[in-house]
Amino acid sequence: MKSKKGPRVSQYAYPGLDRLIHERARLSLLTSLARYPRGLRFGDLKSLCALTDGNLSRHLQVLQEAGLVQIVRSFGRSRPQTTCRLTRNGYKRYAEYLSELEQVVRDAAGAVRERRDALASAKE
């Protein structure tokens, strides 16, 4: 294993990629909810994340049970409405996850850049 800097044990393990958040549909949901701190209605969330009713319900339930998302049912204009928002803890865990994800992107972008440079210099 050769490298200019030398690899570290667990260098690419990324333990901070919390599986609860990392799953694609849940990452999509949490990013939407982080963007709308006052919360989103079920229908809007479904549309923003391009999820089916069943998938949305299932993942919201997982996030609610873990305490990351709060779901409020109310009656607006004669029909029931479901509004979802991040809890304080959900926001905190999402922000922590984001730090690790940024590290993955830095590592990955570095790898891609090095590879392009190596290919370019091989062609010279």
Next chain:
Amino acid sequence: MKSKKGPRVSQYAYPGLDRLIHERARLSLLTSLARYPRGLRFGDLKSLCALTDGNLSRHLQVLQEAGLVQIVRSFGRSRPQTTCRLTRNGYKRYAEYLSELEQVVRDAAGAVRERRDALASAKE
């Protein structure tokens, strides 16, 4: 759903987050292999990604069957060695995945920043 810019349908769906690559252990493996284009030995990969033998084998097999990773068995210094590297297609799909991941990070970082600004101005 209120927003300054207005939300788009599927805005946070991230269809480019290929599940084959997005899974945490496989993302870890592929990032290591992207960083070492000449390949990595099984033991080094295990250490860099902090995976057990069983998990490493299982995920490598998935990636090999999908054509993203090439596994070469050879005999070096009397004992067999297993070397893994990204295929050309594996590299291409990893780079495509990375573009989408960068979009997630931009969206997420934007959401976190806006929330901090809103909290800060609420305190003023």
